[in-house]
Amino acid sequence: MSEEQPLAGVKVLLIDDSNTIRRSGEIFLSQAGCQVILAEDGFDGLSKVVDNQPDIIFVDVMMPRLDGYQTCALIKKHEHFRKTPVVMLTSKDTLFDRARGKLVGADQYLLKPFNKKSLIEAVIMHTQAQPEVDYGH
Numbered sequence: 001m002s003e004e005q006p007l008a009g010v011k012v013l014l015i016d017d018s019n020t021i022r023r024s025g026e027i028f029l030s031q032a033g034c035q036v037i038l039a040e041d042g043f044d045g046l047s048k049v050v051d052n053q054p055d056i057i058f059v060d061v062m063m064p065r066l067d068g069y070q071t072c073a074l075i076k077k078h079e080h081f082r083k084t085p086v087v088m089l090t091s092k093d094t095l096f097d098r099a100r101g102k103l104v105g106a107d108q109y110l111l112k113p114f115n116k117k118s119l120i121e122a123v124i125m126h127t128q129a130q131p132e133v134d135y136g137h
Contacts, residue, residue, distance in 0.1 A: 005031075005032060005033025006032055006033065006120070006124070007029070007032040007033045007120065007123055007124065007127070008033035008034075009033070009035070010033070010035070010055050010056070010123060010127050011034070011035045011037065011052060011053070011054045011055045011056075012029050012034045012035070012037070012054055012055065012056050012057075012058065012123060013037045013038075013039060013048055013052060013054035013056075013057045013058070014026065014029070014036060014037070014038055014057075014058045015038075015039040015040075015041070015042065015044070015045035015048075015057065015058065015059040015060060015063070015068075015071060016039075016040070016058070016059075016060040016063070016089060017040055017041055017060060017062075017063045017064060018060070019040075021060065021089070021112065021113075022040070025038075025058065025114075025119060028115075028116040028119050028120065029119060029120075029123070031116070032116075032120050034123065037052050037054060041063050041064060041065055041066060042059070042063055042065060042066025042067065042070060042071035042074075043065060043066055045057075045059060045071055046066075046071065046074060049075055049078075049081055049084075053080075053081075054084065055085075055127045056084065056085045056086075056087065056122075056123055056126050056127055057075065057084060057085070057086045057087070058086075058087045058089055058110070058119075058122075059071050059072055059086060059087070059088060059089065060088075060089045060090070060112075061088055061089065061090040061092065061097065061101075062091075062092075068088055068089070068090070069088075069100055069101065069104045072086045072088065072104045072105060072106050073104040073105065076104060076105030082105070085107040085126035085127070086105065086106050086107055087106070087108045087109070087110050087126070088101045088108070088109050088110065089110050089112050089114065090109060090110075090111065090112060091111065091112045091113075093109065093111055097109070107126060108122055108126070110122055
């Protein structure tokens with residue numbers, strides 16, 4: 001693992017209807033070594049989840065046709081993908097939004113506009129193996 005590319009080999013799916021968000025996310029994640037797959041809506045995203053089996057998924061909350069909550073719920077209901085981390089991207093950060101995200105199984109909330117640091121930290125947090133804690137039970 002090199003310093004410049006701490007996330008080499010990590011497969012990330014970014015689902016957002018904003019071209020700007022997709023593009024900046026792709027640049028930030030690619031620079032860290034991620035393999036980035038882009039989708040512009042929930043339906044496109046779901047087919048790419050199945051085709052690419054990403055290590056982590058970022059999904060925008062507000063999208064036409066199939067919103068981020070519905071997309072997350074469908075991913076989490078799928079036996080093969082229920083353990084795949086899903087990070088909700090949103091410009092709205094209310095208690096209601098967070099509760100709704102928890103209900104559909106979201107692993108984290110990230111506020112837009114995100115920066116490179118927050119995006120990379122989210123990927124590291126959800127994809128790097130956490131040491132198991134043994135409490136001697």
